[in-house]
Amino acid sequence: MPTVLILGASRGIGHEMVRQYREDGWRVIATARKQEDCDELTRMGATAHQLDVTSADSIAALGWRLDDEQVDVAWLVAGVYGPSGSGFPTGPEFDTVMHTNVLAAMRLLPIIGPLVATRGGKLAVLSSKMGSIGARNSTEATLYRASKAALNSVLADAAITYGAQGATCVSFHPGWVQTDMGGAGATLTPEQSVRELRATLAQLDKSSNGAFLDRDGTPIPW
Numbered sequence: 001m002p003t004v005l006i007l008g009a010s011r012g013i014g015h016e017m018v019r020q021y022r023e024d025g026w027r028v029i030a031t032a033r034k035q036e037d038c039d040e041l042t043r044m045g046a047t048a049h050q051l052d053v054t055s056a057d058s059i060a061a062l063g064w065r066l067d068d069e070q071v072d073v074a075w076l077v078a079g080v081y082g083p084s085g086s087g088f089p090t091g092p093e094f095d096t097v098m099h100t101n102v103l104a105a106m107r108l109l110p111i112i113g114p115l116v117a118t119r120g121g122k123l124a125v126l127s128s129k130m131g132s133i134g135a136r137n138s139t140e141a142t143l144y145r146a147s148k149a150a151l152n153s154v155l156a157d158a159a160i161t162y163g164a165q166g167a168t169c170v171s172f173h174p175g176w177v178q179t180d181m182g183g184a185g186a187t188l189t190p191e192q193s194v195r196e197l198r199a200t201l202a203q204l205d206k207s208s209n210g211a212f213l214d215r216d217g218t219p220i221p222w
């Protein structure tokens with residue numbers, strides 16, 4: 001039975017990933033920052049661990065719990081949007097968005113990468129087309145854009161390190177999805193987005209290591 005690790009599964013895209021992988025018979029390890037959300041993940045058949053991705057202690061504790069694990073697929077999903085404007089963010093806004101979307105990845109990928117590499121597995125982060133510099137056509141949510149561009153840089157480094165050890169590391173845009181972040185007017189349901197993301201990831205081979213992809217596998221400019 002293959003094993004998937006989903007980081008940030010309390011709601012939205014991560015929650016739907018847990019549902020679909022369980023439905024397909026995978027062993028699912030999933031994290032949420034609140035105990036009640038962990039309880040719900042357990043009810044869904046996952047092995048749940050509490051994780052606040054902005055806490056170094058919480059990440060270190062997860063590292064210990066995952067010490068003996070090997071995973072075929074890992075998804076780093078947790079993220080925040082922050083202010084929607086294009087003006088200067090406040091210091092606290094900057095810290096929240098950058099700590100959640102970037103620093104967390106810099107701390108988590110060194111823990112997850114080896115667990116995936118041992119299996120010759122796949123490691124994916126949920127970035128966003130809004131982080132693309134090459135396809136930039138708006139300044140809306142400038143802080144979120146900067147954070148996802150930085151996340152892509154972290155993923156590119158992980159691809160060099162863990163790609164050499166057997167992993168395939170990719171950055172994904174999930175589409176515009178009807179979640180708390182995407183809003184009710186988004187074009188895709190979580191069910192549709194996750195089905196495509198999973199299918200695309202399943203088809204990738206090592207030649208995609210270090211790629212930035214739309215949910216259907218179309219490359220996105222960095």
Ligand code: NDP
Pocket residue numbers: 008009010011012013014032033034051052053054077078079080100126127128129173174175176177178179180181182183186
């Ligand atoms: P949601 O706002 O629905 O969910 C965000 C998830 O991130 C929740 O599970 C939340 O947990 C978790 N999270 C946030 N901060 C932390 C933290 N400090 N520690 C642990 N978990 C945390 O977002 P989506 O499901 O829509 O988005 C998932 C990912 O996809 C994000 O990275 C987002 O940037 C990306 N994305 C989404 C798009 C969309 O249209 N929805 C488009 C492009 C990219 P909690 O419940 O505890 O707050």
